[in-house]
Amino acid sequence: MKGFTDERNYVVELLDGGTTIEDAIENHIYEQALAEKNAFVVANLGALMRQHVVWQSTMPLVRPFYPVKCNRSPAVIEILAALGVGFVCSNKTELSMVLNHDVPTENIILSGVCKQLSHIKYAAKNGINYLVCDNEADLCKIARAHPNAKLLLQLSTESQAEEASMVFGCSVKRCRHLLETARELGMDVIGVVFQVPSCKDPQVYTHALADARCVFDMAEELGFHMEILDIGGGFGTSEFQLKQTHAAVIPLLEAHFPVVSAVHIIAEPGTFYVSSCFTLAVNVIGKKMVARDLHGKAVERTSTDEPEFLYYLNEGVYGSFVGKLLGNTVPSPTVHKTFTADEPGFFSSLWGPSCDALDQVVEHCLLPELTVGDWLIFKNMGASGQEEAGTIGDAQKPPVILNILFLVFFFSPVCVFFCCLFFV
Numbered sequence: 185m186k187g188f189t190d191e192r193n194y195v196v197e198l199l200d201g202g203t204t205i206e207d208a209i210e211n212h213i214y215e216q217a218l219a220e221k222n223a224f225v226v227a228n229l230g231a232l233m234r235q236h237v238v239w240q241s242t243m244p245l246v247r248p249f250y251p252v253k254c255n256r257s258p259a260v261i262e263i264l265a266a267l268g269v270g271f272v273c274s275n276k277t278e279l280s281m282v283l284n285h286d287v288p289t290e291n292i293i294l295s296g297v298c299k300q301l302s303h304i305k306y307a308a309k310n311g312i313n314y315l316v317c318d319n320e321a322d323l324c325k326i327a328r329a330h331p332n333a334k335l336l337l338q339l340s341t342e343s344q345a346e347e348a349s350m351v352f353g354c355s356v357k358r359c360r361h362l363l364e365t366a367r368e369l370g371m372d373v374i375g376v377v378f379q380v381p382s383c384k385d386p387q388v389y390t391h392a393l394a395d396a397r398c399v400f401d402m403a404e405e406l407g408f409h410m411e412i413l414d415i416g417g418g419f420g421t422s423e424f425q426l427k428q429t430h431a432a433v434i435p436l437l438e439a440h441f442p443v444v445s446a447v448h449i450i451a452e453p454g455t456f457y458v459s460s461c462f463t464l465a466v467n468v469i470g471k472k473m474v475a476r477d478l479h480g481k482a483v484e485r486t487s488t489d490e491p492e493f494l495y496y497l498n499e500g501v502y503g504s505f506v507g508k509l510l511g512n513t514v515p516s517p518t519v520h521k522t523f524t525a526d527e528p529g530f531f532s533s534l535w536g537p538s539c540d541a542l543d544q545v546v547e548h549c550l551l552p553e554l555t556v557g558d559w560l561i562f563k564n565m566g567a568s569g570q571e572e573a574g575t576i577g578d579a580q581k582p583p584v585i586l587n588i589l590f591l592v593f594f595f596s597p598v599c600v601f602f603c604c605l606f607f608v
């Protein structure tokens with residue numbers, strides 16, 4: 185196995201056929217055991233490519249546009265760009281990251297319904313014409329700063345209506361007014377986008393797609409040529425979930441947007457692509473034993489109380505677990521050391537290293553008794569914002585170890601490209 189570190193705090197390792205991600209983690213823990221025991225992230229780029237293959241075989245008619253905000257790691261962008269995936273950017277920084285990877289401008293969408301004027305100007309200057317819009321104020325800004333923009337109107341969906349109906353997206357009714365305004369301003373509207381939440385009833389699509397059809401008809405009536413339907417993100421993480429969504433969506437697409445209508449169907453899968461690709465390993469740096477009183481409050485333990493453990497980790501919500509602050513659930517960890525099956529489990533909670541009450545990583549889990557220096561492994565951390573770690577706290581970012589697994593199973597030009605890319 186080869187490895188080196190570049191200036192971005194990445195260690196790139198090419199794994200040979202027999203080595204698994206688990207082996208790579210094991211090796212690195214072994215190395216760290218003799219060093220500083222710093223937390224680290226292992227990124228399995230083979231898994232990223234595998235997700236792409238799953239997407240293409242399950243949803244062959246729906247072209248993926250990856251939302252950069254889900255994981256901005258340059259390696260992720262690099263690979264997805266090489267695979268020909270499109271990108272959804274929410275600001276200028278993300279646009280420039282994607283442009284730096286030579287992504288063709290027609291494969292980039294500037295999303296967000298309230299855009300800073302300078303970001304619109306940046307898109308205009310760089311020839312990024314696909315912009316999302318859901319309100320008159322933004323429409324006027326775009327008309328001034330980017331008259332060549334091709335707009336995707338963001339439609340609100342039923343599931344959003346309960347919580348945030350007025351925040352994102354516009355209703356079918358308001359769409360007509362928006363379309364008329366766009367026409368008066370001489371702006372081009374070319375499609376519709378909507379977002380559904382990830383833990384949804386596939387029924388959400390029934391209404392969303394019927395509404396989208398309605399907006400297409402209105403737009404065409406007003407003389408717009410509609411070409412793109414964007415069904416948003418929220419495809420979960422597994423092939424099973426993707427197949428379920430596919431089963432729900434395909435008949436609806438056939439009914440409302442048949443292939444003969446020549447509408448390009450695209451989607452914005454984020455979590456689906458990156459979640460399973462990143463694994464985080466953290467070290468236990470502190471430990472307390474407590475008990476619960478009748479009110480559930482943690483108290484000093486007496487010898488007769490059932491013990492409960494508080495473990496302190498070298499990463500917290502101001503680092504790799506920043507996703508927790510953003511409302512993501514932290515996946516349950518696994519214990520790295522081996523323990524016997526009959527070892528008792530204890531109620532445990534996991535805390536970050538800051539002395540902040542918010543810095544609770546896992547509220548409650550059942551773990552065998554750990555000692556300081558043990559490792560915990562968190563899988564499926566790719567969409568939790570951990571690659572942003574270090575932007576909030578001032579601790580150094582954990583290094584990311586990129587493992588290029590399964591590469592040989594993929595089309596060889598891509599393979600050659602990556603090898604050159606990572607070894608220059």
Ligand SMILES: *Cc1c(COP(=O)(O)O)cnc(C)c1O
Pocket residue numbers: 251253254272274295296382416417418419420452453454455456567
């Ligand atoms: C975050 C985001 C998504 C991704 O949703 P997933 O559930 O991660 O697939 C899609 N589109 C936009 C505009 C987003 O901001």
